[in-house]
Amino acid sequence: MAKVISLVNQKGGVGKTTTAVNLAQYLSKLKRKVLLIDLDPQANATSGIGINKHRLPATVYDALIGRVPIRDVVMVSKSAQYSLVPSNPNLSGFALEIAQQPSREYILKKSIDQIRDYYDYILIDSPPSLDLLTINGLVASDFVIVPVQCEYYALEGLSRLLETLSRVKKALKPELKLLGAILTMYDKRNRLARQVVKEVQENFPGRVFESIIPRNVRLSEAPSYGKTIFNFASFSKGARAYELLAEELVNLEKESK
Ligand SMILES: Nc1ncnc2c1ncn2[C@@H]1O[C@H](COP(=O)(O)OP(=O)(O)O)[C@@H](O)[C@H]1O
Ligand SMILES: [Mg+2]
Numbered sequence: 001m002a003k004v005i006s007l008v009n010q011k012g013g014v015g016k017t018t019t020a021v022n023l024a025q026y027l028s029k030l031k032r033k034v035l036l037i038d039l040d041p042q043a044n045a046t047s048g049i050g051i052n053k054h055r056l057p058a059t060v061y062d063a064l065i066g067r068v069p070i071r072d073v074v075m076v077s078k079s080a081q082y083s084l085v086p087s088n089p090n091l092s093g094f095a096l097e098i099a100q101q102p103s104r105e106y107i108l109k110k111s112i113d114q115i116r117d118y119y120d121y122i123l124i125d126s127p128p129s130l131d132l133l134t135i136n137g138l139v140a141s142d143f144v145i146v147p148v149q150c151e152y153y154a155l156e157g158l159s160r161l162l163e164t165l166s167r168v169k170k171a172l173k174p175e176l177k178l179l180g181a182i183l184t185m186y187d188k189r190n191r192l193a194r195q196v197v198k199e200v201q202e203n204f205p206g207r208v209f210e211s212i213i214p215r216n217v218r219l220s221e222a223p224s225y226g227k228t229i230f231n232f233a234s235f236s237k238g239a240r241a242y243e244l245l246a247e248e249l250v251n252l253e254k255e256s257k
Contacts, residue, residue, distance in 0.1 A: 002035070002119035003253070004112060005179065006141040008165075011157055012128035014149040015184030017044045018219055019242075020125035021080070025228035026246035028081040032120040035074065038087035039108070039137050040127040046086040049077045050226020053088040061091040063111050064098070064136075070111040079227050083119075095132040104132065105172050109140035130164045138168045143179040148200055150186045150193040150212075155203060162205065178206035179252075182245065185215040211245040214238065 007016045017040070024036040037060060038045040043053040053059075063070040063085070074083050098104045112122060124137040138144065144165060148154050162178075169176045181204045187193045201208050213219075216238030222229050229239040 002033075002116045002122045003143060004116070004122045004124065004141045005143045005145055006124040006126055006134075006137045007145050007147060008126045008134060008138065008161065009146050009148065009157075010128055010130045010134070010161060011149070015147040015182070015213065016128075017048065017125050018223075019145075019147050019182055019184065019213070019245075020045050020123050021048055021223075022219070022229050022238075022242040023246055023249070024082040024121075024123050025080060025230045026243045027121050027123075027249070029230065029243070030246055030250055032250070033118065034082040035085065035115070035119045035122045036082055037085040037108075037112075037122060037124045037137075039091070039124050039133055040087060041089050041092035041133075042127070043087040043089065043091075044223065045125040046084065046088070048223035048226070049080040049084070049228060051075070051077055051084070051086055053086065056086055056088055059088045059090060060085045061087070061094060064091075064094055064107050069114065071115050074115070079231055081228075081230075091133070098132065105135050105139045108136040112140045130161070135164075135168060135172070138165070138176060139173045141173075141176060143177050144206075145179050145209075146181045146206075147184050148181045148196075149184050150190075150196045150215075152192060152196070154196045155199060158203070180204065180207035180209055182209045182211075182213065184213040186212045187215045209245060209248055211241055211248050213241045213245070216241075 024034045027034045058073045062068045126134045218233040218236035219238035222232035
């Protein structure tokens with residue numbers, strides 16, 4: 001049965017989507033069956049692998065409102081080796097439309113439970129907020145990974161994020177486990193970045209993944225070609241970093257057995 005992992009940080013631009021897409025890719029390379037669920041109305045994880053978000057017959061939104069079963073929304077793109085539940089801007093209506101519904105935090109979980117058996121990993125790319133969508137993602141997840149950008153304000157907002165996690169744990173999902181932080185956009189020439197790494201390591205109550213993702217222009221170019229970093233620049237530093245991260249994640253599982 002799949003391990004479900006949410007990538008969460010209410011800050012935008014910290015590397016959630018880049019990590020979701022490329023981690024999904026390299027977990028697939030390790031022969032794991034992977035599904036990525038795009039839970040962001042901006043749909044960057046969808047368009048980033050070359051899927052036209054305006055031409056989709058159904059998206060995660062249709063599954064959430066119960067119009068179609070989630071298995072009918074799963075697609076495979078030519079430019080990625082994993083399966084995707086795509087998104088589009090319709091999803092931004094979800095929170096309002098569903099606000100009155102009882103057990104509104106469990107809607108995604110119920111969908112995922114129908115298809116969990118088919119995958120080894122289900123990754124959820126969250127929007128840059130801590131709203132009902134992100135909460136749905138968390139309630140559906142076993143684990144949380146927090147991408148943290150190596151910049152001055154890296155730790156800002158982290159306490160609110162951790163509070164939200166413990167609230168979700170207490171009220172909605174006691175099994176939810178904070179797996180750790182992934183440091184992204186690291187520039188080793190920058191003294192400040194090295195300082196941030198140290199601070200995050202000191203402050204992070206989960207753990208910090210050893211694989212640090214460097215700032216690498218190839219990683220930012222790949223989505224505009226509709227490709228994962230493996231298919232775009234497999235020998236780049238960014239590719240190597242995500243390959244190592246996938247290995248680290250898989251090994252973590254072996255350790256905990
Ligand atoms: N390691 C990296 N090196 C260079 N650019 C990156 C890196 N990670 C992400 N980016 C770029 O930074 C921007 C924000 O990243 P993204 O993954 O979309 O963040 P989020 O999903 O948290 O909003 C994007 O333009 C992305 O291409
Ligand atoms: Mg994103």
